[in-house]
Structure formats: structure tokens, C-alpha cells
Amino acid sequence: xxxxxxxxxxxxxxxxxxxxxxxxxxxxxxxxxxxxxxxxxxxxxxxxxxxxxxxxxxxxxxxxxxxxxxxxxxxxxxxxxxxxxxxxxxxxxxxxxxxxxxxxxxxxxxxxxxxxxxxxxxxxxxxxxxxxxxxxxxxxxxxxxxxxxxxxxxxxxxxxxxxxxxxxxx
Numbered sequence: 001x002x003x004x005x006x007x008x009x010x011x012x013x014x015x016x017x018x019x020x021x022x023x024x025x026x027x028x029x030x031x032x033x034x035x036x037x038x039x040x041x042x043x044x045x046x047x048x049x050x051x052x053x054x055x056x057x058x059x060x061x062x063x064x065x066x067x068x069x070x071x072x073x074x075x076x077x078x079x080x081x082x083x084x085x086x087x088x089x090x091x092x093x094x095x096x097x098x099x100x101x102x103x104x105x106x107x108x109x110x111x112x113x114x115x116x117x118x119x120x121x122x123x124x125x126x127x128x129x130x131x132x133x134x135x136x137x138x139x140x141x142x143x144x145x146x147x148x149x150x151x152x153x154x155x156x157x158x159x160x161x162x163x164x165x166x167x168x169x170x
Contacts, residue, residue: 046109053107057123060096060130064137071141078145089138093131100124
């Protein structure tokens with residue numbers, strides 16, 4: 001049982017005299033020229049891309065509290081778990097800085113060539129500084145674990161002994 005409705009046979013006189021729905025404006029339908037919003041849309045799109053680039057630039061700083069909590073929970077001893085977290089914390093900034101142009105490529109304006117150093121310079125500088133801050137937190141944890149040579153006792157192997165001031169007579 002298949003039922004079909006033939007729309008070409010429906011009488012148009014019944015719905016032609018109905019009033020337009022609330023909020024409907026016939027003048028907006030008739031307009032054939034380019035809209036005024038097209039220029040502002042591209043400008044707002046550029047601003048949106050710039051704001052997204054700023055959000056991406058400060059993202060490493062936003063993740064620092066969580067990473068600091070992970071470092072706190074890993075403890076101060078030299079174990080495999082704490083070494084893994086410190087290694088991750090030290091390697092991530094280098095990977096991020098090495099891939100900075102690829103990371104900012106979606107946010108670059110259409111007028112600049114892709115992956116250029118001149119596009120979004122302030123955002124890239126902030127991104128590098130936030131990654132250096134992450135690296136500094138990792139080095140601070142290494143110092144706390146005793147992995148960095150910071151004391152004079154760590155450099156005794158490179159010191160030479162002077163001549164003794166005493167003289168022995170035999």
C-alpha cells in the first residue's frame with residue numbers, strides 16, 4: 001500500500017492570502033546586492049583567529065598548575081615514576097618550540113605565507129616564554145631531586161689540589 005500526494009494539483013488560492021509569519025520581512029528577501037556583513041565577517045574571522053592564537057600561546061602556562069601537582073605527587077626521590085614525569089616535563093617544551101610554526105599555522109592570516117616566522121610574532125614569543133617556564137619548573141624539580149650539580153661538592157672531581165703548605169723533614 002503506497003500512498004502519494006500530488007502537489008501540482010493542490011489549489012494555491014487557499015494559502016496565497018495568508019499573512020506572513022511574525023518577524024518576517026519581505027525587504028530582506030528582495031535584497032540582491034552583496035551584504036554589508038561580508039566585510040565585517042572577514043574582519044571578525046581574523047580577530048577570532050588572533051584570539052585563538054593568544055589562547056594557544058598561553059596554553060602551556062595554563063597547564064603548569066596540573067604539572068606542578070603531578071610533580072608534587074611523584075615525590076622527591078629518584079624512582080621510575082618521578083623520572084618519567086620529569087622527563088616528560090623537560091622534553092615537551094623542546095618539542096613544542098621545534099614545531100612552533102606548524103602549531104600556529106591554522107591561526108595565521110590568509111595574507112601571509114604558511115609557516116612563516118613573521119606571522120603572529122607576539123603570540124609566538126609568549127608561546128616560547130611559556131614553554132621556557134615549563135622547562136624551568138622541570139629543572140627546579142631536578143634540582144630538588146638532586147639531579148642537577150648545584151653544590152661545590154658536585155664539582156670536586158674537576159678541582160685540582162694545591163701544594164701542601166707544610167714541609168716535612170726527614
